[in-house]
Amino acid sequence: MSFLKIERLTKRYDHITAVDGISLEIERGEFISLLGPSGCGKTTTLQMIAGFTDVTSGRIVLDGRDLAEVPPAKRGLGLVFQSYALFPHMTVAANVGFGLEMRKVNRADRDRRVAAALQLVGLSSMADRYPRRMSGGQQQRVALARALVIEPNLLLLDEPLSNLDAKLRDEMQGELRDIQERTGLTTILVTHDQSEAMALSDRIVVLNKGAIEQVGPPEAAYKTPSSHFVASFLGRTNTLEGNREGPSVSVKDQRWTVGEDGNSGPILVAVRPERISFGETGLKGIVRKRVFQGSQWFFEVESEAGPIVVLAPNDSRRLPGTGDTVCLAWQAEDMRVLPRDRAV
Known part of the structure; x- marks a missing residue:
């Protein structure tokens, strides 16, 4: 008991x-x-x-x-x-x-x-x-x-x-x-x-x-x-509108296979800022703000899918500056797919 x-x-x-x-x-x-x-x-x-x-x-x-x-x-x-x-x-x-x-x-x-x-x-x-x-x-x-x-x-x-x-x-x-x-x-x-x-x-x-x-x-x-609600309240998160077709999830022209079938239709995709990286390919956007926070850098990016926050570690990598065009990428396992009926 x-x-x-x-x-x-x-x-x-x-x-x-x-x-x-x-x-x-x-x-x-x-x-x-x-x-x-x-x-x-x-x-x-x-x-x-x-x-x-x-x-x-x-x-x-x-x-x-x-x-x-x-x-x-x-x-x-x-x-x-x-x-x-x-x-x-x-x-x-x-x-x-x-x-x-x-x-x-x-x-x-x-x-x-x-x-x-x-x-x-x-x-x-x-x-x-x-x-x-x-x-x-x-x-x-x-x-x-x-x-x-x-x-x-x-x-x-x-x-x-x-x-x-x-x-x-x-x-x-x-x-x-x-x-x-x-x-x-x-x-x-x-x-x-x-x-x-x-x-x-x-x-x-x-x-x-x-x-x-x-x-x-x-x-x-x-x-x-x-x-x-949990995604947005328990720490900072990015919530993006997307679509699902069986095991495939898309946000704008980017597509991921999540490894399981689901009902097709509009969805929300939740991605934590620290799981997003700057790369050669991915969701396109422009850096609107860049702030130094000691152990990490805080970025606000205006993307094709709406505003996105990125947290990048303060290491030896070259990071974009304000006004730069960037590509944002993340792995399928780093996002949480939420049906639209649980969005509020």
């Missing part, structure tokens, strides 16, 4: 459906990200799991226990939110130990568990410091330690890194994943940041308009999106 099982979970507010009958199974020790734009239902789903939002219909079963009648405080969950919500008048140790104190844990056991949690997040030397004297990243570690110290059976993270600057966010992502792997704690992260979801997750759950669009490992979701 799955550790967490969500069955046809639905939340309605009057005539608005925020979560529309989603079902999901999560194994013990997995790191899952609920990914999607604002209003897709990801935070509402997390709040229903936590017990802060009533369920309209459906079931949430955690480790064999139906949570329908279990109040939030009895669910045994660790929670970390976007706002750190630390008590400014309490030291780090007091903040971390607050939940244990509310649970009537004896002083000796409380001190031991607080010390272990602070060591886990690398803050042992700051136990007596107050939050106002700490950086954003340090405060976020305190919030994480406070969630971990109660020894939860499930950790829920609601955009916990969104208040940090880019460099610190990258550092905290690595630390968060390392802590999760060391503890083996089943974790659900809510985020709208695609790179964060791909860096942290065992599986990504892509949500759109209250429904699940795709579930899968980050690499699979990125390489083989199930819809135009």
Whole structure:
């Protein structure tokens, strides 16, 4: 049996459906990200799991226990939110130990568990410091330690890194994943940041308009999106209009054999920018923009099939300049063919 099982979970507010009958199974020790734009239902789903939002219909079963009648405080969950919500008048140790104190844990056991949690997040030397004297990243570690110290059976993270600057966010992502792997704690992260979801997750759950669009490992979701929405939301992609005739796919005068039969007719072809190369043959276009980005070059090309973005590595190859006429090429295995009825 799955550790967490969500069955046809639905939340309605009057005539608005925020979560529309989603079902999901999560194994013990997995790191899952609920990914999607604002209003897709990801935070509402997390709040229903936590017990802060009533369920309209459906079931949430955690480790064999139906949570329908279990109040939030009895669910045994660790929670970390976007706002750190630390008590400014309490030291780090007091903040971390607050939940244990509310649970009537004896002083000796409380001190031991607080010390272990602070060591886990690398803050042992700051136990007596107050939050106002700490950086954003340090405060976020305190919030994480406070969630971990109660020894939860499930950790829920609601955009916990969104208040940090880019460099610190990258550092905290690595630390968060390392802590999760060391503890083996089943974790659900809510985020709208695609790179964060791909860096942290065992599986990504892509949500759109209250429904699940795709579930899968980050690499699979990125390489083989199930819809135009997933292709465009999970990283940058080029979506081109084309046609299909059995195993043959064409965009303008370029043609590929995809190796499997399909219904003939109009299609969309999704190609990631890094899979497109400049060559002697291919789809013709003119470079309209060229931007240096350190490890790579960013190109905007006006092609016969419409605007195309290309990402080329910064290596010894000669690359075209602005205004140059180019040919764009990619392999059949580098594109994803999407039927027109899944384009929106």
